[in-house]
Amino acid sequence: MNTQLKKGTLELAVLKYLDAEDNYGYEIGKLMASEIDVKEGTTYLILQRLEKSGILESYLKSEDNSKKRKYYKLTTDGKIYLKDLLIEWNKLSQFIEQCGTVTKENNE
Amino acid sequence: MNKYQYLENLFNELQKYQLDSVEKHVNEYEYIVNDMLEAGETMDAVIEKLGMPSVLAASIAEEFGYETKDQNQFQEPIINKNKSYNKQASDVVIKIINILFIIGSAIYFVSLASSLLLILVILLAFPLFGAGTITLFLLAFVAVITFFISLYILALNLKRLLIIKLQASDKPQPKFLTTFIVACSSLVLGFIFTVIAMLAGGTAIISEVDLFDNNNMMNGYQMDMWENDNNMMNDQGLEQFFNN
Numbered sequence: 625m626n627t628q629l630k631k632g633t634l635e636l637a638v639l640k641y642l643d644a645e646d647n648y649g650y651e652i653g654k655l656m657a658s659e660i661d662v663k664e665g666t667t668y669l670i671l672q673r674l675e676k677s678g679i680l681e682s683y684l685k686s687e688d689n690s691k692k693r694k695y696y697k698l699t700t701d702g703k704i705y706l707k708d709l710l711i712e713w714n715k716l717s718q719f720i721e722q723c724g725t726v727t728k729e730n731n732e
Numbered sequence: 733m734n735k736y737q738y739l740e741n742l743f744n745e746l747q748k749y750q751l752d753s754v755e756k757h758v759n760e761y762e763y764i765v766n767d768m769l770e771a772g773e774t775m776d777a778v779i780e781k782l783g784m785p786s787v788l789a790a791s792i793a794e795e796f797g798y799e800t801k802d803q804n805q806f807q808e809p810i811i812n813k814n815k816s817y818n819k820q821a822s823d824v825v826i827k828i829i830n831i832l833f834i835i836g837s838a839i840y841f842v843s844l845a846s847s848l849l850l851i852l853v854i855l856l857a858f859p860l861f862g863a864g865t866i867t868l869f870l871l872a873f874v875a876v877i878t879f880f881i882s883l884y885i886l887a888l889n890l891k892r893l894l895i896i897k898l899q900a901s902d903k904p905q906p907k908f909l910t911t912f913i914v915a916c917s918s919l920v921l922g923f924i925f926t927v928i929a930m931l932a933g934g935t936a937i938i939s940e941v942d943l944f945d946n947n948n949m950m951n952g953y954q955m956d957m958w959e960n961d962n963n964m965m966n967d968q969g970l971e972q973f974f975n976n
Contacts, residue, residue: 649760650767665782668764669795672757676796691770694763 646697745789749798875929882922889915
């Protein structure tokens with residue numbers, strides 16, 4: 625996948641994923657690396673930035689072997705932000721779809 | 733490179749940037765590295781995925797818009813010109829303070845060691861005095877030595893406070909408040925031990941005078957008797973001498 629396209633969509637993908645369920649960094653990073661072919665390190669940086677800006681919040685959760693993991697979840701602001709991003713995403717994808725149609729109609 | 737070395741290097745690399753909290757970022761990566769290692773990945777794989785500490789630190793700085801300390805200096809040449817002059821001047825002052833402190837400490841510890849010799853002398857003089865007096869003398873000396881040690885701690889912390897004030901902010905510094913508290917505590921301790929030393933020393937001297945009075949000195953009655961005996965002895969002795 626194109627690097628610039630990945631950069632733009634990774635944040636949205638992370639937010640969409642965390643909207644469905646809370647998860648910890650490594651798991652999110654691994655998923656993004658396998659699906660979008662992005663370096664795990666990039667995902668961690670995005671997680672940290674989103675947390676700092678208040679879109680995500682983190683909490684420590686003890687696993688079965690009493691090991692603590694840092695889980696991320698969307699804040700209320702994060703949910704609003706995701707909603708806005710999805711609206712923009714839909715508009716963008718519609719526009720891209722329309723772009724092809726408009727070009728074809730113009731040519732005809 | 734093991735996990736701890738990696739995180740330590742990351743900490744050092746992040747310190748090159750102007751961050752609000754280096755520890756927070758390092759803690760974040762500690763969780764991630766732990767998760768990766770627990771998932772069965774090797775440290776080499778972790779480094780490959782996250783990058784070398786310097787690369788990771790640079791990525792963090794880029795993501796969060798942190799500037800390097802040098803970059804910041806470059807952007808503010810006028811202010812930093814003054815800062816650098818101040819820094820050079822303060823570095824010289826710090827060096828002088830450090831040298832003076834080392835010389836002072838050396839002299840101080842030599843004199844402290846010589847005072848320990850006095851304790852040895854007191855111990856050797858044990859048969860000449862009572863056990864109580866010796867104990868009080870020793871207590872006084874121990875208190876005096878402790879006082880000097882607390883004075884040294886005070887001097888050390890005052891030096892630190894001075895250096896904190898003079899030192900440029902880009903160097904790791906001891907916390908001002910902690911140093912100040914330690915300095916104040918050592919001052920209070922020094923005062924307490926001085927009081928103990930004075931009380932113990934004073935009591936020892938008084939008790940020593942009493943002992944001298946009780947054991948060696950004669951009271952007025954004894955003195956009169958001694959003089960009478962002597963006079964009588966002398967008179968009788970002379971008479972007998974001449975008669976004989």
